[in-house]
Amino acid sequence: MTETRPYHHGDLRRTLLGAAAEAITENGPAALSLRDLARRAGVSHAAPAHHFGDKAGLLTALAAQGFGYLADELDRTRAAGGGVLEAGVAYVRFAVAHRAHFAVMFQPELLNRADPELLAAQDRSSSALRDAVATVDRSELRGADARIAGLSAWSIVHGFATLWLSGALPPDLGDNPEDAARQVIRPLFARG
């Protein structure tokens, strides 16, 4: 990652990414405006283009950052001795804590899919995901092919996170996403 010290502005790149995350958290990715970000950062309207090329470039950088954060979160959970269930909860925790990043990470039409930085970050989080699933006791996932089991786990946590963030889940689940996730995910792993 190219670190810049305060030239004219300071580090505009990081500032813009932060402002973008904030704006997306508030109004979603569709409403994001580069000019608005520039305004928030106190620079001219064309400044963002210099760092990210275009809008897709900015969102790609955000997505890459998101995959990095996700990998961090999963690694941290694993280091703490958590199993698959806790990795799943960590996935949801990440999605809720960084909803702007999450909202962009799985919308390829918004991104430069071939961006090397993005691909690297995706790779890192894929590995972290794979490692998390590898810790599963075979009996927990009832004899299924490990590869399929991993996809089942990924699907259920990804689905829960998406539905939670979209507000589609019933309100009687409470307002703690991690607890709710734990309940909903458990049936995949609990023994019969």
Added chain:
Amino acid sequence: MTETRPYHHGDLRRTLLGAAAEAITENGPAALSLRDLARRAGVSHAAPAHHFGDKAGLLTALAAQGFGYLADELDRTRAAGGGVLEAGVAYVRFAVAHRAHFAVMFQPELLNRADPELLAAQDRSSSALRDAVATVDRSELRGADARIAGLSAWSIVHGFATLWLSGALPPDLGDNPEDAARQVIRPLFARG
């Protein structure tokens, strides 16, 4: 719909919804342009506003249509005697067949959440979903609270559909979403 060419264009509303679905399927919701839709339909740039108010109105109508289609699909599967697993597969089939609708249905920031037509359609598909889950044999979902079990099922199919559509799943899953879904969903229901 027979081939008509009315000067006042007959059913613009339906035509625009169709064009919108097509455009979103191609380029995603973010790239959608009302003026482009108007061009495709051969009307003036301001015509869509009359039927939908604004962009959010159009997307809301699309989402409502999508919830209707989803309810239809689930009802059809249930009428054919399918269980929860097949309902799940039907959910995925719907998402893939109507990816434009699906892409919009769970992005509240693009919609008028309070639109009565939308709420009614959501209600209908919620009921269909609930009915589908209600057919589950208690032993299939291993003693979990039925309410939680339903959310688990919803999460796993929704997550699978989302990941499939975003192209995030590994390519060795094949190119048949229904077969792949069946494999990935099964671990939730299979007996220990």
Added chain:
DNA sequence: ACTGCTAACTTGACAGTGACAAGATTGGAG
């Protein structure tokens, strides 16, 4: 110190867009 050099930013312009207001056209009810 001064000379270039390059990255970081600005200024200015252009085509497209969503939204609104006001006018035109139509089918149909009375």
Added chain:
DNA sequence: CTCCAATCTTGTCACTGTCAAGTTAGCAGT
């Protein structure tokens, strides 16, 4: 036949993303 309300058009505005060209700042080498 008249009139009206729904449908659609025209014109306009502020705003957006992107590009081209210019400006400023840090820095290395002499």
